[in-house]
Amino acid sequence: MSPGKKPIVATDHEVLAVVLQVADDVLRVLLWQHDRGPAAGAWALPGGPLLTDETLGRSVASQLAEKVDVRHLSHLEQLETRSDLDRIPQTRVLATAYLGLVPSDERSVLPGDTQWHSVAALPTMAFDHASITLSGVRRLRAKLSYTNLGFALAPAVFTASELQAIYQAALGHEVSATNLKRILLRREQIVATGTHSAPGRTGGRPAVEYRFRTRHIEVTDQFAVLRPPDQPRSLNG
Amino acid sequence: MSPGKKPIVATDHEVLAVVLQVADDVLRVLLWQHDRGPAAGAWALPGGPLLTDETLGRSVASQLAEKVDVRHLSHLEQLETRSDLDRIPQTRVLATAYLGLVPSDERSVLPGDTQWHSVAALPTMAFDHASITLSGVRRLRAKLSYTNLGFALAPAVFTASELQAIYQAALGHEVSATNLKRILLRREQIVATGTHSAPGRTGGRPAVEYRFRTRHIEVTDQFAVLRPPDQPRSLNG
DNA sequence: ACGGGTTATCGACTGATAGTCAGTAACCTA
């Protein structure tokens, strides 16, 4: 409205990343704090402008390099592109969001303006970043059900209890360790390494250690209901 | 390469739509034929440039209005954003693709340069449009399994046989009508209208007619495996 | 070395779901 009042800036494009990690039994997201501009004081997703000679994927990787060691990113996928005209006041900026995941045993040092925040208690966030964060969390939770995406949250080697704690934090509700182990074994997502955990300080039986069979995303085909008759549902059929 | 030779045009953005429909037992996609330019002769997805005062959703809707009656679109969702530097030669154009669905009983007249093409035998297509089309088909097939997205492909009222034919064409493999009906009824996606089909020209028992309970997308929560203990899996629990 | 505490593992049971199929029902035409 009132088109002569404020000229619309040429369409611009930014990338944003929802980087999630489970640590201390909590699912948390990487945020940095605006120190100036229209959203001063608010927390924001890492990201920045898309350069003309970058793909979106390369752009988000280079933007993230300023915040975390990108080698720690165990998974990165495109989430969605936001285009609401008023998502940032006075300007027109498209944002393509990515979902990044970090294993729970990675504890790198962060720049001073950057912190992890529990997704269960997000701070005041800039623009539509809170909404984008929730999209990322929804995507993660959905994919934990029907893919092997747990590999991106878990350490290379883990026990059933450790994995149960990670899934519980990521999903936000209780998870049975027995059931989780049986499901992931049946789907051939995890395999035993043959090793055992060192018995804990407080005693207790040493636990069998597992690893994810692959560290690339795979979809559980069991979830393709109404499957063709020649593709039996059973894995051991 | 050779940066002085051809200046890179400022980042531009287009929208594209993968519009799918089941007709005559075949899943097909709406394409139009380039009559000039670098991709002359190739078939392309409908779309066009994103204007500075449009959201992506409004842009794709207005672009589609030139090809089909937009009122026939029973579903429209964002698919993905492509950013490969060489996806269009000599220029830099981001493309945000949408997935649109049309019920199988809609047979509107198309402009002269526009045709439906079976996704099982795609023609030579411009740029990365074939790859984007396959993304759309994959998304549709996945969502048919774990959502009520069938509503967007089916007529308002249908018999079990008609729905079976639609799912079979969309999924690309055989589907049991008995099983399909039972699954969708159990999930409360479809309900009987109380009416019966007129007995066909060749005889046969009249079929019970159904409709989708809602025409907005809903996710089958049964697919949230590892669900919290207080959310029983049963619908009638 | 033995018993109690702790953590881990295993096996059995139940209920829900999907895939299949044979038998029955309801229509047509001749």
Add this chain to the structure above:
DNA sequence: TAGGTTACTGACTATCAGTCGATAACCCGT
């Protein structure tokens, strides 16, 4: 009314997830 065609129903089976009690393997202190 018989035979052909399409639709519907119920039963059977296999798979899978959720639950729980019983057992195993470790710690420590006595």
